[in-house]
Amino acid sequence: MRYADRITFLEDRSLLEAFSLPKDDSLISFAAGFPSPDSYPMEEIEEAFMKTIKEAGPAAFSYATTQGLDSLREEILKRMKGKLKVSFSMEEIIITSGSQQGVDMSGMLFVNKDDIILFETPSYLGAVNALRTYEAKLIGIPTDKDGIIIDELKKSLVEYGDLVKMIYVIPDYQNPTGRSWSCERRKDFINAIKDYDIPVIEDGAYSEIAFDTEPLRPLVSYDEKGQVIYVGTFSKIFSPGLRVAWLCAREDIMEKYLVLKNASDLASATITQYQMDYYLKHFDMDKHIEKITTLYRHRRNVMADAIDKFFPEEAKYLLPKGGLFIWVELPPEKDTRELLKRALAKNIAFIPGSAFYPSNRKYNEMRLNFSNLEDEDIISGIEILGEVTKKYLEEG
Amino acid sequence: MRYADRITFLEDRSLLEAFSLPKDDSLISFAAGFPSPDSYPMEEIEEAFMKTIKEAGPAAFSYATTQGLDSLREEILKRMKGKLKVSFSMEEIIITSGSQQGVDMSGMLFVNKDDIILFETPSYLGAVNALRTYEAKLIGIPTDKDGIIIDELKKSLVEYGDLVKMIYVIPDYQNPTGRSWSCERRKDFINAIKDYDIPVIEDGAYSEIAFDTEPLRPLVSYDEKGQVIYVGTFSKIFSPGLRVAWLCAREDIMEKYLVLKNASDLASATITQYQMDYYLKHFDMDKHIEKITTLYRHRRNVMADAIDKFFPEEAKYLLPKGGLFIWVELPPEKDTRELLKRALAKNIAFIPGSAFYPSNRKYNEMRLNFSNLEDEDIISGIEILGEVTKKYLEEG
Numbered sequence A, B: 001m002r003y004a005d006r007i008t009f010l011e012d013r014s015l016l017e018a019f020s021l022p023k024d025d026s027l028i029s030f031a032a033g034f035p036s037p038d039s040y041p042m043e044e045i046e047e048a049f050m051k052t053i054k055e056a057g058p059a060a061f062s063y064a065t066t067q068g069l070d071s072l073r074e075e076i077l078k079r080m081k082g083k084l085k086v087s088f089s090m091e092e093i094i095i096t097s098g099s100q101q102g103v104d105m106s107g108m109l110f111v112n113k114d115d116i117i118l119f120e121t122p123s124y125l126g127a128v129n130a131l132r133t134y135e136a137k138l139i140g141i142p143t144d145k146d147g148i149i150i151d152e153l154k155k156s157l158v159e160y161g162d163l164v165k166m167i168y169v170i171p172d173y174q175n176p177t178g179r180s181w182s183c184e185r186r187k188d189f190i191n192a193i194k195d196y197d198i199p200v201i202e203d204g205a206y207s208e209i210a211f212d213t214e215p216l217r218p219l220v221s222y223d224e225k226g227q228v229i230y231v232g233t234f235s236k237i238f239s240p241g242l243r244v245a246w247l248c249a250r251e252d253i254m255e256k257y258l259v260l261k262n263a264s265d266l267a268s269a270t271i272t273q274y275q276m277d278y279y280l281k282h283f284d285m286d287k288h289i290e291k292i293t294t295l296y297r298h299r300r301n302v303m304a305d306a307i308d309k310f311f312p313e314e315a316k317y318l319l320p321k322g323g324l325f326i327w328v329e330l331p332p333e334k335d336t337r338e339l340l341k342r343a344l345a346k347n348i349a350f351i352p353g354s355a356f357y358p359s360n361r362k363y364n365e366m367r368l369n370f371s372n373l374e375d376e377d378i379i380s381g382i383e384i385l386g387e388v389t390k391k392y393l394e395e396g
Helices: A005-009 A013-019 A042-061 A070-084 A098-110 A125-132 A150-163 A183-193 A251-265 A270-282 A285-310 A336-345 A375-394 B005-009 B013-019 B042-061 B070-084 B098-110 B125-132 B150-163 B183-193 B251-265 B270-282 B285-310 B336-345 B375-394
Strands: A093-096 A116-120 A137-141 A164-169 A200-203 A228-233 A245-248 A325-329 A365-369 B093-096 B116-120 B137-141 B164-169 B200-203 B228-233 B245-248 B325-329 B365-369
Touching (some): A042 B042, A093 A098, A093 A251, A098 A125, A098 A245, A098 B251, A116 A150, A125 B251, A150 A164, A270 B270, A285 A375, A336 A365, A336 A375, B042 B270, B070 B270, B093 B098, B098 B125, B098 B200, B098 B228, B098 B245, B116 B125, B116 B150, B137 B150, B285 B375, B336 B365, B336 B375
Parallel strands (some): A116 A137, A200 A228, B116 B137
Antiparallel strands (some): B093 B245
16 A cells, blocks of 8 residues: 555664553553553442433533534533643633643644654653654754753754744653653743744643642743643543543634534543533532542552662652653663564563654653552562563673 | 644534534524434433443543544444445554544545646535645635546546646535445445545535435445545534544554554544444444434425425436435536525525535535425525525526
């Protein structure tokens, strides 16, 4: 078959397979990127489905509007205002099938072949994969512990000029590093971009999984021009399988997103939107989030303690203040793809850090998920991985 | 904002708005393209949700695999084998969020800027809109009462040569005309394309909504090369709001679709897949389809009788043998966009036929949906529309 040129930009399936659920029960996988299924409020979800099927009836199984359910959009806007201090109107929010779809549509909306997209590095693999299909050049901007490095960003904005068509960032407890941008850095970022006609996709997937503080104010709350487009999701704080997420953008931009959403799948599933709306109206989402952040904070601590105990000293990490991941760095000459092979032989999986770089890959890092494993699996898995790592580093 | 070039190819929102649910209760809308909400088997759907939430537990709310639920894919393959006489393997089927997503991904997979996509005309507006975003040239091939006209197809294949990258067709009770391709025409079509390296997207959305016969054998059943890609859906035969649909393709092609599906939304919603699987296993889908085809056959008859009674003689239609629509043709100099304005003033809506043409639009046709209205609304709506049409035609 003769495929479109964009297909040559796609990663091969091996990465996709790394995310597949392990079929071997003895595998301890730190590769996952999802919340713990134990955390889903099953009884409340069941009630929400039951009640909403009875109350909404056939409407819950007909096409939703392309924008998504009015009542759900209102609930989300209320939450955003309360938690994130951002106000959007009902014309500025659309329901998407996962925030992944919001990111994908953004590529569709803004990016031509040979344009440039800027990412903080490392970045979310799913966004990199989605945006790669638009045949753009993906450029990574280095980060430090406080977020994207503003001088590096400015340098790229000057160097690439009008070719830069989009910036994609995850300022809160990002995937894969778990780091969060400081408040100062957020303001500096908005100052650095405000004179450019470039949309910023702010991915807030992890913003409410905050261990030590209230969620930080998102970039979009500092944006006076309406150039930041915010994507949010219930995947990490509630259930990823519902695929209920949202995207907020200035009204003139939203009009275009609506046409694209309609073209790509007409509308998101209806019953899952009703269920989510019912849940938000009748149950306490904040209490649920408190429950899961308590659980994940504990699992982060268990993993950090185990790393301190079992990993060689040369392996470095920063304790993340939220999110689902610990990011471990080995000495620069080491390659975690090689380490993964050895780990898999001992039934341990993780994602090598190089997978998360849109450009200028580094090979000496790895992403370890802590949200999705019981304490004993975290400890025994990290013990084995620590030993494998030690042995690998000792080879010099 | 600087948008991608493809955005200039998009239709404006007016068409999208034509599909919005009427907010005015007094409007009688023949514009819809969906099944009757009264037809959903609500009690069985409710049971399927309840049971599956209990049985599957948290798995029903975690990420599904990108391919979709194994058990559901097996059920669909079994149905396809029984009803349509086509066999695909488990590696050749993927669950999509509506067949719309399958069509959209096909554009992504096969079409470069300035390539050519062939459509039978008129064709499904959603497919035209989705494929338009890939910046291709859309060429319509004329049809007659037996389907796409093979000589016209051959002429275009020769004329455009390697530029033709995809053919999109709806051989069964198609949207918008309700016509079905004859068996002979299906075989001739496969013969005409088999020496070209061009994928055919066969949209089977209406194949089981057959009023007088068993579903016809799809194109894909005559295809020995694996160049036909089949999209199917539960939207028209069960519930559109679940967004559960599927796409079948040869394994080497499917590998690419998987990467694209992963990039576009990771996976379809999980609980709706479980629910559909439960329904197929525990209830009688064939009986349900018999129920709705009986209902729609009746409504088709009511509409046809009303047209015969109230429309002027110059308005022509063919009685459709399945599907959801009657396609009415006025004298060639007439414009149904003008007619729509007058109809809306009398609280009657429909979709002007010109909306369904990818190229070389004709303006003298209209699509009337009969599946979604009660008898009395069909009759009184057609009476009013008939009067408006008479008056419009009399103006000469």
